[in-house]
Amino acid sequence: MSNSQPVFSVAQCPHRLLLDQIADKWSVLILGALCEKPLRFNVIKRQLEGITQKALTQSLRRLQRNGIVERRVIATSPVAVEYEITPLGRTLKEPFQALYNWTMTYLPEVERARLAFDLEINDLREAYQPTA
Amino acid sequence: MSNSQPVFSVAQCPHRLLLDQIADKWSVLILGALCEKPLRFNVIKRQLEGITQKALTQSLRRLQRNGIVERRVIATSPVAVEYEITPLGRTLKEPFQALYNWTMTYLPEVERARLAFDLEINDLREAYQPTA
């Protein structure tokens, strides 16, 4: 988005790192939960109502691989596993907050645009098939 | 990511708006290109080497629906279509820049984490099957 810079090819685009690996559907929510304090697997699962075990495992593994969360096994019986956000993970708060703020500020404007767009589409449809 | 706030259910999560509709794979690149000046369909297509017509059409239509870009038909022969970023679209520059800066700053650290993680995985594999 910066002016007078070359456009990145997709493969190299640094945004992809964030978008694909860290800022995806579930990860933002997981990080939001872990931001306050470390949590165990099923606690996260309960907080993110709707996520499957598979999806949670995958997201957590990916975040761990990227150094965003830390996985710690507690040798009780049955075993407990705690996930904690890393210092690196905490640095995400600023850019995510910027995104969040944008959405809060401009969501109404976006919704107006959608309404207008969809209306226009319907008008065109009606003009094409006047009596349905 | 903000402290002491309720975790959003997925459907309501305002991040989804951005992540799904505006900050996806191609849209960020398209906006990067349009940020400088309005461009025509095939010019964008050429700049984003690798995108298909279908994907470009879909992304542009979605951005248009959300009020991020404007589509303007120029009645020449053959017809020309120009896409321009809207004022609303320009407000995305700040949050996107924050994301971009994060990636630039922390990419090396993320890559170190990945290397360490992948190494550890391989070590475990070797320990399990000592002679492959």
Add this chain to the structure above:
DNA sequence: CAGTATCCTCTGAGATACTG
């Protein structure tokens, strides 16, 4: 409890061909 393994569905990305 915290996963892994398996199956199954179904979207959605890509290639190709056609059109005003």
Add this chain to the structure above:
DNA sequence: CAGTATCTCAGAGGATACTG
């Protein structure tokens, strides 16, 4: 030029069952 239409195919994601 700027799309639409159609087909195929891989893979993401869900449901279910099993395990240390």
